[in-house]
Amino acid sequence: MTGAPAPKFRRRAEARPDEVLDAALAVFTEKGFAGARMEDIAARAGLSKGAVYLYFPSKQALFQALIRRAVQPLTEGALTGIAEHAEDPAEALAALLRAVAAALSRPGALAVPKLILREAPAVPEVAAFYRQAVMDRVMPVVIGVVRRGVAEGRFRPVDPELTLRTIMGPVILHVLLDEVFGIRPGPEKGLDALIENHLSILLAGLDPGGGTP
The missing domain is CATH 1.10.10.60 (Homeodomain-like)
Structure with missing residues (x-):
C-alpha cells in the first residue's frame, strides 16, 4: 500500500x-x-x-565514510550560502561564515574534526581525504569571491589566497582553543558571536574606503 x-x-x-x-x-x-x-x-x-x-x-573506507558524513553539511552549507549571494561578495563571505558556524554548532559536529587533527600527522591519507572532501571544494570558491570583490572595486586590493587564511583563521583558532585546550569564552561568546564579531572586523578591513592596505 x-x-x-x-x-x-x-x-x-x-x-x-x-x-x-x-x-x-x-x-x-x-x-x-x-x-x-x-x-x-x-x-x-x-x-x-x-x-x-x-x-x-576496509578500515580506511570506514574512516573516509565517517569524514564524508560529518563534513557534508559543512561543505554543502558553505557552498550554498556563497551561491545564494553570488552578486555581493561581502554577503557571500558572511553567508559562508554563518553556514560554517551553523554546521559546527550541531551536537557532535566537532567530534570528527578533532579526530582528524589528532590522527592526520600519523595517518597522512586521512588529511588528504579531508582536504579533497572539504578544502579542495570550498577554498577555490572563496578565493574566487575575494578575487571578484577586488576586481569589482568592492574590496581593497588584497591577496585572495592570503585573505582566505584571514577569513578562516579565527574560526579554526576558536575551535582549537575551545575543544583542544579547554580555553572557553563566556556563555554568550560562542561561535555565533565570534562569527559576527569577526565579520565586523573583516568587512571593515576589506572596505576599499578604509585606507591603504
Whole structure:
C-alpha cells in the first residue's frame, strides 16, 4: 500500500551503515585509527565482523565514510550560502561564515574534526581525504569571491589566497582553543558571536574606503 511503513527488517538494514559509523567514531576516538580493529567496531555496533565488511570493505573506507558524513553539511552549507549571494561578495563571505558556524554548532559536529587533527600527522591519507572532501571544494570558491570583490572595486586590493587564511583563521583558532585546550569564552561568546564579531572586523578591513592596505 502507498504510504505504508517499510518492513522492520528493511528499516533496520537501512539504518545499519549509520550505526556502524557511530560505533566507528567511538572506537576511533578511544583507540585511534591505528589501534582500532574492525572486530572492535563490529562489536560496538552489535554486528558480526563480516556484516561490517558488507557495508565498508576496509578500515580506511570506514574512516573516509565517517569524514564524508560529518563534513557534508559543512561543505554543502558553505557552498550554498556563497551561491545564494553570488552578486555581493561581502554577503557571500558572511553567508559562508554563518553556514560554517551553523554546521559546527550541531551536537557532535566537532567530534570528527578533532579526530582528524589528532590522527592526520600519523595517518597522512586521512588529511588528504579531508582536504579533497572539504578544502579542495570550498577554498577555490572563496578565493574566487575575494578575487571578484577586488576586481569589482568592492574590496581593497588584497591577496585572495592570503585573505582566505584571514577569513578562516579565527574560526579554526576558536575551535582549537575551545575543544583542544579547554580555553572557553563566556556563555554568550560562542561561535555565533565570534562569527559576527569577526565579520565586523573583516568587512571593515576589506572596505576599499578604509585606507591603504
